[in-house]
Amino acid sequence: MSSALKIGDLARRTACPVESIRFYEREGLLPEPARTAGNYRSYGREHVERLSFIRNCRLLDMTLDEIRQLLHIRDNPRGDCVATHALLDEHITHVAARITELQRLERDLKGLRRACRTADVDAKCAILAELDGQTAVKSPGKSMPHVRGAHRR
Amino acid sequence: MSSALKIGDLARRTACPVESIRFYEREGLLPEPARTAGNYRSYGREHVERLSFIRNCRLLDMTLDEIRQLLHIRDNPRGDCVATHALLDEHITHVAARITELQRLERDLKGLRRACRTADVDAKCAILAELDGQTAVKSPGKSMPHVRGAHRR
DNA sequence: CAAAACCCTGTAGCCACTTCAAGGTCAAGC
DNA sequence: GCTTGACCTTGAAGTGGCTACAGGGTTTTG
Numbered sequence: 001m002s003s004a005l006k007i008g009d010l011a012r013r014t015a016c017p018v019e020s021i022r023f024y025e026r027e028g029l030l031p032e033p034a035r036t037a038g039n040y041r042s043y044g045r046e047h048v049e050r051l052s053f054i055r056n057c058r059l060l061d062m063t064l065d066e067i068r069q070l071l072h073i074r075d076n077p078r079g080d081c082v083a084t085h086a087l088l089d090e091h092i093t094h095v096a097a098r099i100t101e102l103q104r105l106e107r108d109l110k111g112l113r114r115a116c117r118t119a120d121v122d123a124k125c126a127i128l129a130e131l132d133g134q135t136a137v138k139s140p141g142k143s144m145p146h147v148r149g150a151h152r153r
Numbered sequence: 154m155s156s157a158l159k160i161g162d163l164a165r166r167t168a169c170p171v172e173s174i175r176f177y178e179r180e181g182l183l184p185e186p187a188r189t190a191g192n193y194r195s196y197g198r199e200h201v202e203r204l205s206f207i208r209n210c211r212l213l214d215m216t217l218d219e220i221r222q223l224l225h226i227r228d229n230p231r232g233d234c235v236a237t238h239a240l241l242d243e244h245i246t247h248v249a250a251r252i253t254e255l256q257r258l259e260r261d262l263k264g265l266r267r268a269c270r271t272a273d274v275d276a277k278c279a280i281l282a283e284l285d286g287q288t289a290v291k292s293p294g295k296s297m298p299h300v301r302g303a304h305r306r
Numbered sequence: 307c308a309a310a311a312c313c314c315t316g317t318a319g320c321c322a323c324t325t326c327a328a329g330g331t332c333a334a335g336c
Numbered sequence: 337g338c339t340t341g342a343c344c345t346t347g348a349a350g351t352g353g354c355t356a357c358a359g360g361g362t363t364t365t366g
Contacts, residue, residue: 052286088266092263
């Protein structure tokens with residue numbers, strides 16, 4: 001059989017770090033695989049597919065919880081099409097909302113940037129003065145259900 | 154003098170949770186304030202201004218590290234205008250890059266959503282099949298310096 | 307003078323990993 | 337056979353920016 005992969009082989013096939021594979025196993029997204037005589041994890045084709053699924057979902061910025069739900073649907077024969085649609089639609093909504101929020105942020109930042117145009121090293125920058133004030137920045141409305149901030153990696 | 158605020162007063166004036174104030178102090182963004190006889194933190198006008206500055210920056214999704222740098226500039230008389238511009242410009246670049254990334258994500262998600270149009274509860278959803286495959290999702294290019302993912306709060 | 311509201315410190319939890327330490331296993335080269 | 341080095345193992349700790357306790361002390365209010 002062509003499928004007796006060690007964790008490093010699986011990592012290469014799925015472009016997923018070894019540590020993340022072990023993490024997914026701890027989190028219950030990947031089943032505990034068989035072990036070799038030397039206590040090495042031994043994976044097969046179904047693990048490659050399941051991990052590919054997980055990584056695809058992560059590339060789409062789904063949370064592990066969302067992925068857990070999708071995997072549950074996937075595991076049950078005739079996985080519920082309606083539930084899949086609902087989950088995906090909600091995720092799309094969150095992403096769209098985050099885009100809107102970041103666009104507003106960008107507008108605010110560019111406005112702030114225009115507050116100072118000088119390149120005078122000795123001047124007190126007008127940007128700092130704006131950041132001091134109460135009116136510099138508007139609050140970004142109510143909380144987003146699950147869309148993260150502007151920085152990452 | 155009108156300025157002998159307890160931590161709760163400062164929290165109300167800056168719309169910042171009490172716990173975050175203590176957190177900023179631990180992180181060195183806010184100086185350790187004087188204490189009352191009962192060991193309560195005692196704040197003045199300068200703390201209100203500094204914390205407002207910090208919160209404004211956070212509303213603009215700057216990292217604590219970026220804020221630390223801005224505070225350093227702010228603390229030095231004639232704070233360096235050029236450095237401020239550079240920091241802000243870089244932050245704007247990151248936000249813009251994250252917007253682009255999320256827009257692509259949205260496009261991918263909507264494409265995936267279109268893969269299945271049926272509302273048949275018993276059908277195996279075509280979306281799940283797409284997520285299995287190697288070609289379902291394109292990788293999002295090289296790493297973003299510091300812009301976070303799609304979920305938050 | 308008691309209850310309620312506020313404050314204190316310290317610790318743990320969140321997410322999705324990443325990094326490290328301290329070792330065990332295995333294939334290749336000499 | 338023996339060593340080197342690549343790979344594997346577990347477990348713990350760190351990341352960011354908070355948030356939420358637990359278990360106390362202090363101050364204000366009625």
